Amino acid sequence: MREGVDFDAAIAYLGHLVEMGISHLYLSPIFTAAPGSTHGYDVTDPSEIDPALGGREGFKRLSDAAQAAKIGLILDIVPNHTAFSLDNPWLVDVLRHGQDSRYAPHFDIDWEAGPLVLPWLEEPFEALADQGKVIRSGETLRLGELAIPLRPGVEMEDPQELHEAQVWRAVHWARERDGVTHRRFFNVTGLIGMRVEEQRVFDDMHALLLELLAEGRVQGIRIDHIDGLADPAGYLVRLRAAVGETPFWVEKILTGDERLPDWPVEGTTGYEAAAIIARVLADREGAERLHAAWVDQTGGAATFHEAMETAKGDVIRRDLAAELYQLIGLARVAFAPRADVDPGDEALREAVFALLRAFPRYRTYVAGGTASPEDRALMGQVAQEAGATLRSGEVVDFIAEMITDPQNADETALSIRFEQVTGALLAKSHEDTAGFRWTPYLAACEVGADPDRPAANAADLDDWAQVQPGTGMILTSSHDTKRSEDARMRLVAWTHSPDDALSLIAHARSLPQAEEVPANVLWYLVQSSLAIWDRDDAELDERLADHLTKALREGDEITNWTHPDAAAERAVQVCLNALINNWRHETPAALSRIVERGEQLSLCQLALKMMLPGSPDIYRGCEATHFALTDPDNRRPVDLEALHAAHAAPGLAGQKARLLKLLLTLRRDHAELFANGAFRAEQGAEGLVVRRSGPLAEVVLCLAPGGSAVKGTHWPQQDEAAQSPLSLSVLPAETAIGAA
Structure with a gap:
């Protein structure tokens, strides 16, 4: 929604969704936002549907048209915050x-x-x-x-x-x-921030949403930034009681082996799915070789974890200083009545700083009560690591105890705010700082991903799938991903062709204009250009220039948002222009080979996404090809007419559209199998083999992300079979048992 897409414009998409076999239309926030908002997450009035989108009547028209088309509506809500402005x-x-x-x-x-x-x-x-x-x-x-x-x-x-x-x-x-x-x-x-943990605040924030649900105009809910709330679990219990069986999903970023807490939700919005798909399609040896070359050329941190630890320190001091000082103040108040320890100001500062820096996840979930055994163990590890950096860990231990077992209102206030700050710190440090500094392989520098684990095998995928609820969302692109799904697959292809990748870096380094560009920035520049390369895109230069400016300022090494270094930014832009002009004049064969492999991987990604347990979320424009960098590039207008015609288009756009429609039809025709059937992943002779098995049928997908062609029953079409990186077969149960 927004930037030319109002409710009436959204109605025009319904026929396309029906044709593709898509079940729901998933809307970004529709409540009144700041004037000129490009995204709607800066809500100014949650009790009103934004007149800029068509207001209550416009939404009614969309809802009526969607119901006639048998398309459900999913709304994105923002309980954590509203706009801090005079428009509120x-x-x-x-x-x-x-x-x-x-x-x-x-x-x-x-x-x-x-x-x-x-x-x-x-x-x-x-x-x-x-x-x-x-x-x-x-x-x-x-x-x-x-x-x-x-x-x-x-x-x-x-x-x-x-x-x-x-x-x-x-x-x-x-x-x-x-x-x-x-x-x-x-x-x-x-x-x-909004205090939705209070009943009256919850009621006022959700009154209009509940009206729309009661009218039957909303069929699902996405909850933005759940980790910002004081008590996520309590909020979700209250929301479940209010909305009944209406499904809802939480934007929760899981790190490492973290599991979703036992919340009354259908699942997450799916960033962890995007991460495992990219990992299983990557080439481990290629990623390792590129990593070694990057460290050698840049002198950068040996691991992403090291880079993030540095970034955390920078973010706490530069961006979240207000939050650090508030936590120190809350700790000082909490310590006041204690007779067993009396820390000074510096002891409090260094203890809070060390705990924040050592915390590895978005947050714990004490919520002013008592920590779970898992959270208690995690906080114990954090306290041990934080204390080891100080002359004495005593104050650290006391604060950790207050966070996990608050005994009074002051300790509860400290516990709640600490849990809210750790999520902000990790997001800013991981996604918005270290991810723009540590640049050997940008496909792994993604929301919810771990760049130190860039590749996975069939067993890893199988292990991941076995613990999924089967009702979560499976995404590969969103409004917040750092690269769109097809752009990311070009970067995954980077690991499949390390010789080609390194030749592109060497070529860029040989340009005279690259002399003043730091080596890690040059790696970022080359990969970003590769990710959305299209010699026929008249806006390519401007898109890349805008993105590089954002990336440099977010990375906060040679320039930043508040005090930009014009000379440093100009040097990077000059190098970028030289590289793109060079590629246009004579496209390197290495670039063409990586692009071709990326197209094969895009098809593998789509097929795998549709096979995983859960509900696939198809981001706007991704029915065909969608090459984009982080926002605002990934929120550019979508050509609806081109999407209508995509199934007949040549090349990757047509292949994706046809494959998506086939797989959506398959999911519809075998709904029970995809809802409740078993999932298995294993390494086969030709590549990765994925199965969905039920009592009546089995669907078998064979992927060859390494580039060899495979032949299939339903896909690809005969004229595409010779070059296909995947095959898809539907077998009756008795045949499936024999084939297995």
Whole structure:
């Protein structure tokens, strides 16, 4: 939704979905968001459907049309935060009335720290006042372009006195780093945390959603950023009671061997599925060789874990300093009544810092109660690792104990906030910092992936599948993946052809324009260009330039968002332009070979995705080819007419569309088998063999990600068989038993 896609535009997609055999249309947030929002996750009013999309009537038209087409609707909701801006009517009421506002309990604000800090000014308040830009205008205080509501009954006119009499303080934007008094989304100060653990807040945040459910207009729910909530488990229990049997999925990023907690959900949104698919299609020896070459050429960290540990320290100090100081303050209050230990300020700072840096997952789930045995063991390991970095681990141990077994309100407050901060820290460190610094193989630098485990085998895939609930989502692309599914498969192909990969790096390094580009940036530049390479794309240069600027600033090594280094960024852009012009003039054979292998792997990925236990989630445009980098590149407009015609298109776009339609038909015709049948993966003579088996039939998929062709019963078509990297067979049960 948004950027030209409103409810009426969405109606136009329904015929295409029916034709493909897709069951549900999955919408990004539809509630009123900040004016001009490109994504909708900055909700300003959860009690209203956004007029910019067509409002309540527009949604009714879409719902009616979807029901007529037998297409369900899944809504994406954002319980964790709303927009921290003057467009948020609930927040405006709080700015006027402070803690007397009906909505004051809705927002996660630290009122004990003083007035609510608004880091919205382009200049310090005093500078604006000296310039005569702070003026009372009726019941608002104008500060440059801003008009912030005033407390009722305050009659003074002096700007400084008037400002000090408010429940808020307007400050220069640079103060957001360490001076905010509201809970943010990660380090995004423009979003404010909501306290949905409180019943009244839950009711107000979900009232409209529950109305739509009661009207039969919504058939499923996706819950954004579940780990930001104070009590995810409690929230989900409350939501389940409110929505009954309506299915819902949580955006939960699982790390390593972490399992989804015992929550009343259908499953996750599927990032771990994307990770295992990419790993099982990668070439282990090729990935290892590229890794060794990268370390040799760049002098970078030997493991991603090392790079992330460095990134964590940087993120805590640079981006999450406000959260660090708040945790130190909460720890200081929690220690106050204790007679057995009296830590000083530095001891508290280094203990909290060490615990945050050592924490390996998004969070534990104590929720102010008592930790599970698993969380207790995890926190014990974290405390041991954190304490080993200090002269004494005593304070670390005491804080860890408060987090896992809070004994009073102060310790509970520390426990809850620590759990909320660890998720923000890991996401910023892993996905948004280290993932742009550690660059030997970018397909592994993905949401929910572990770059230190770039490859997997059939047994790994089988082990993963056996513990899946079978009702979770299986995604390969989303609005948040760092590369779209087809772009990622080109990078997986990078591991299949390490000689070609290294020749592309050597060629780029030989360009005179590359002299001022750091080696790890050059690796990133080459892979990003490969991922979306299309000599006929008129926007390719601009897309890559915009992406490289974002990647460099997120990596925060040679430039950053708040203090960009124009010369460093320009050097990378000049090198990028030279490389793309060179490729256009004479496309390297190595590039063509990797692109061709990537196409084969895209088909393997699609077939494997449709065979895994769960519900495949097909991101917009991915019915055909979709080559994109991280947002906003992956949210560009989709050509609906091209999607309609994709099944008859030549090349990969047509092959993907035909294969998808065939597999969706297969899933429909054998619904019971795909819902409840057994899944097995094993290494066969030709490649990876995946089976879905039931009492009446068995579906057998054979993949040859290494590039050899295989022949199949249903796929590929005869004219495509010679080059197909996969085969698909449907066998009756008795034949399947004999064949096995």
